[in-house]
Amino acid sequence: MKKSNILAIGATVLLLAGCGNGKSSDVSKKAGGKYAAKQELNWTESNTLATADLSKATDTLSFNVLMNTQEGLYRLDKNGTPQLALAKKANVSKDGKTYNFELRKGVKWSNGEDVTAKDFVYSWRRTVDPKTTSQDAFYLNQVENANEIIANKKDPKELGITANGKYKLTVKLTKAVPYFKQLLAWPLFYPVNQTTVEKYGKLYGTQAKYSVYNGPYVLTGWNGTNKSWTLVKNKRYWDKGNVHLDKIHELVTESTTTGYNLYQAKKADETLLSGQQVKNLKSSPAFVKRLPTATARLDLNQNKVPEFKNKNIRRALSLAIDRKELTDNVLQDGSMPSKGFVPYGIGKDPVSKKNFADQAYVKEAVEFNLKKAKKYLEKGYKETGTSKLDLNILTSDTDTSKQTAEFLQSKLEALPGVKISVTCVPFVQMLAKQKNSDYQITVKTWQSVFADPINFLDIWESDASYNNSGWKNAEFDKLLDEAENTYANQPAKRWEKLVKAEELLAKDQGTIPLYQQAKSQLLRENVKNVVYNPAGVPYDWKTVYIAK
Missing domain, CATH: 3.90.76.10 (Dipeptide-binding Protein; Domain 1)
Incomplete structure (x- = not known):
């Protein structure tokens, strides 16, 4: 990375009981x-x-x-x-x-x-x-x-x-x-x-x-x-x-139905829930809702699809997605529509105490407006000299991933000339493909390891190891450099630069935020x-x- 203070920390919460004397704890x-x-x-x-x-x-x-x-x-x-x-x-x-x-x-x-x-x-x-x-x-x-x-x-x-x-x-x-x-x-x-x-x-x-x-x-x-x-x-x-x-x-169960059946049979002490399961079981004394600082997004690979270099096309695809319908009617697990790339719970303004997600909110980057989406797409088609997009979404083979991809397929195909296919692969194989930029569109998740916006924003720097979609922006790089170096010890100014960086990422539609994941x-x-x-x-x- 170009800047020296890009550290996004792993705040792994661990419980350290006792003082290590080998005796039983409290x-x-x-x-x-x-x-x-x-x-x-x-x-x-x-x-x-x-x-x-x-x-x-x-x-x-x-x-x-x-x-x-x-x-x-x-x-x-x-x-x-x-x-x-x-x-x-x-x-x-x-x-x-x-x-x-x-x-x-x-x-x-x-x-x-x-x-x-x-x-x-x-x-x-x-x-x-x-x-x-x-x-x-x-x-x-x-x-x-x-x-x-x-x-x-x-x-x-x-x-x-x-x-x-x-x-x-x-x-x-x-x-x-x-x-x-x-x-x-x-x-x-x-x-x-x-x-x-x-x-x-x-x-x-x-x-x-x-x-x-x-x-x-x-x-x-x-x-x-x-x-x-x-x-x-x-x-x-x-x-x-x-x-x-x-x-x-530890047992892998790609299906939450399988996990629930194992739980019912007392072969599992814990299982993740999705969709209707959450509605049916939320009153159970064993029910626990988690809302991690983890987000799902749609990345458009400019290295594979030249048309994705066009902001109007990127914006059109984002505007065609109804995030609330996705969380409420498809996922149904308590996940929240994203207001931006950085989720809730990742930090507050050191002066106003306002949540970062609210402060850096750019409505057009995450709203659903099919009419507006079609207008942007028409502009994008003219600017790129094309009239159709034949695209593939890469995702993992879990229930939630498949449901999300199918929903995105139906929404994006509402746009003129857009055709979407879906490829589901095992999770580890998907990670390898994403790392190697071997996809056109893919659903990515990002879980913070420290409660600070930099932990999300720094992956979009031009030379970041996780930035494999081809989106780059010199002004974005400059804002993060100022936040982590020039104003590293000035909390208010540092925060201001981070907010501006998130706003820039949203306005340029560097990625398409989807939802904050509930677990x-x-x-x-x-x-x-x-x-x-x-x-x-x-x-x-x-x-x-x-x-x-």
Whole structure:
């Protein structure tokens, strides 16, 4: 990335109980000692696991598994506050640029090796090394020399992280980052075991057996493509006394009907709900509505379809979509029509306290107006010298994705000369196609890892690793650069630049926002201590237990 303060942080809310002395936590007292004899949790997932390699992870599920099987310098408590984890002590310089850590001694990897400062150094260097091709490498931009290393102008060994002996670690930043401790709680900044990475090479993280773990659980039973796996309590984990579950069984159920049937048969303790299920079950004591800071959008690939370079055509396609009909009549799960690309719950104006989504709202970018859409399309056809668009929508093969794509197909085909086909592929295959810009139109989702608008807006910078649709805007880049550099320490001015950037993205229809995703679910009432984070990696299972 061009700017140095592009860090959008992984605010993974984790529950850190006790002080790591190996004794039972207060959970047993609160539960009155009434633990179920069998401490196993059965959890459903809507898609398959993509990777167990923290440098390669890009999706929420992969980070969720990494968060529960690995650990870093910090974990966030139930309030989202960073608490020391593998770091025993931390000291920050007055200028905020230097962090010195003293690590816990005696912490082990699941292969029996010690977790040391060198593991952090190796991990961070590996992520920023261009050879690793990490899409998330830019999150380390604030670390000294990271930008130059990512650009292949310096050696990874020059990264601003140093091991001072076995248990002391120093990190140097290019400037003060107020939220850096929260960043350190996100799996991308965890250590990796060099012995294991070098042993397995390209196979590392592609199956459970090609990795080792230092977190609460160990990943087992995942062969890289299968639809079930198990997290088993890590007997070598330094804080195992505060881990109560013996196993977490995760099962992929692309259909919420299948998930609900498993729940009814007591083969699952949790299941996501969609559509009519939400209406029928919202009064159930097991019903839980989640509204994460996650959005769905429609990306138009200008690299594949030259007509998408025309703003009038992009605007026409957006205006043809009735988002309220999509959320109310198709999804029916509590999802909300988008007011812009950045969702609700991602931040408020430091002065007025107004929600960012309301403040940066551009009506025409997300409204439904078929008459206006046809006028824009007519202009676009004339400007591009065409009279028809034969297009394909790429999406995943889950129920919700299919329903959304079919709805979009029907709405877009109401435009003159527009013909839409739909291609549904497995989730992991879809991610690969999106990364390689191998699509014409695709439904993309984005889940924040930190509650700040920059976490959304920075993916639209011209040289962003996630910007593969071909939309670029120099003024947009400038606004983000000013927000994250010129006015980084002036909250009000920084906020103003971010609002203007969102407005520009909307007015130019760089993408087509659809909805903010709800994640309604049934969660069995005897499953206690599940901590949910709406603005980051969602589920912490460290101290979860099954009550009688």
